[in-house]
Amino acid sequence: MSYYEEDDLSRFGEIGKHRPDLFAKFMDWYQACQEDGALSKREKALIGLAVAHALQCPYCIDAYSQSCLESGSNLDQMTEAIHMASAIRGGAALIHGLQAHNSVHKVSM
Amino acid sequence: MTFDFEQKLASHGLELRATSVATLQVNVGKLCNQACKHCHVDASPKRTEIMTRETAEQVLAALRRFRILTLDLTGGAPELNPSFRWLVTEARALGTHVMVRHNLTVMFEPGQEDLSEFFRAHQIEVISSLPYFQEQQTDAQRGNGVFTKSIEAIRRLNAVGYGVDGSGLHLNLVYNPVGAFLPPAQSAIEADFKRELQSRYGLTFNQLYTITNMPIKRFLEYLRRSGNEERYLRKLVEAFNPNAVAGVMCRRLVSVDWTGKLYDCDFNQMLELGVAENAPQTIAEFDPIKLAQRRIVTGVHCFGCTAGAGSSCGGAVA
Known part of the structure; x- marks a missing residue:
């Protein structure tokens, strides 16, 4: 048994059974964020896919993979977005190496 | 969630009726040189169902008698019907606008080498499937080698003026998703196709039509095999747009099968869902007045x- 169930993605609305007012506010905001604006829907879907990978949320990865396809992106473009997320995650880990160096230097002669 | 299309229409206070018969869409047979994975016709080189000259003459008689504006020829690969060029020539002589759903690769079949020139000579509107501007996606859906041949075919069509500004020769391409997802916004993906086909291959075309894959026949088999059926149907139902209902093609079109039977669309044709019982049933009985107000026969695929x-066959409608 996995903690993540694919069917749960389509059950997301059930969260709103409790404090529906809060869920409605979230959904209004969430939907508004997806619309064409200064960024296109396609660009936003690629950002969503990248963030989904950075968060490693399987629901979001599934949902934004579909959004990317349905806004016309292909696997090359999606993979580049995933590399961006991964590179920033990698860079973020790596730059913390300075913290380690600092810590070591602080107690070293 | 309801998967009942009539119930969904009713919940929005809608019903689906024809308004006119501006287009006669004729499926001249299921024979095709390709066997695409999403084909709602189940067309292939092995199919033998093909419209006879006698039935094609009845189509022509209907065009002549009722002055139908547009003849939309489809298949299979319509060019493989022995009466294809005769029907096109006669229909054009009547002044009928003729559209051909041309799969591009049929141009490389024996006896079809001059097809682009034939289209040009008769001022045919050419509508061709190219599911993506990359080889991998196109070949995954339409078969190995199809993308390369399709590019060469578009080159030939461009060479005689198709898709070239000012020529008056229209080449419209059709995008449909390579898988169980909905098409992107037509204008956005059209811009991508124009940019990529121009920069990669120096090719041009007029418009790109986005068409949703219908959950019937070969595509339905794919959905079932891949475990995507329920998810895809749910996606279609959740995306129901009442504003799209007014623009669906069945309201202004009658579909004719290779035997001459009448349907509301090519999809209903493949499901053998004939037009409403109180309407004429065959091309021999064709009467646009009696067909104009008919109630459209629907099913879950209508989502x-x-x-x-x-x-629609002309792309997005809303």
Whole structure:
């Protein structure tokens, strides 16, 4: 048994059974964020896919993979977005190496 | 969630009736040189169902008698019907606008080498499937080698003026998703196709039509095999757009099968869902007045034409 169930993605609305007012506010905001604006829907879907990978949320990865396809992106473009997320995650880990160096230097002669 | 299309229409206070018969869409047979994975006709080189000259003459008689504006020829690969060139020539002589759903690769079949020139000579509108501007996606859906041949075919069509500004020769391409997802916004993906086909291959075309894959026949088999059926149907139903209903093609079109029977669309034809019982049933009985107000016969597949921006043989409708 996995903690993540694919069917749960389509059950997301059930969260709103409790404090529906809060869920409605979230959904209004969430939907508004997806619309064409200064960024296109396609660009936003690629950002969503990248963030989904950075968060490693399987629901979001599934949902934004579909959004990317349905806004016309292909696997090359999606993979580049995933590399961006991964590179920033990698860079973020790596730059913390300075913290380690600092810590070591602080107690070293 | 309801998967009942009539119930969904009723919940929005809608019903689906024809308004006119501006287009006669004739499926001249299921024979095709390709066997695409999404084909709603189940067309292939092995199919033998093909319209006879006698039935094609009845189509022509209907065009002549009722002055139908547009003849939309489809298949299979319509060019493989022995009466194809005769029907096109006669229809054009009547002044009928003729559209051919041309799969591009049929141009490389024996006896079809001059097809682009034939289209040009008769001022045919050419509508061709190219599911993506990359080889991998196109070949995954339409078969190995199809993309390379399709590019060469578009080159030949461009060479005689198709898709070239000012020529008056229209080459419209059709995008449909390579898988169980909805098409993107037509204008956005059209811009991508124009940019990529121009920069990669120096090719041009007029418009790109986005068409949703219908959950019937070969595509339905794919959905079932891949475990995507329920998810895809749910996606179509959730994306139901009441504003798309007014623009669906069945309201202005009658579909004719290779035997001469009448249907509301090519999808109903493949499901053998004939036109409403009180309407003429065959091309021999064709009467646009009696067909104009008919109630459209619907099924769960109709959610495919009303999802999102809608879908028709002419692309998005809403």
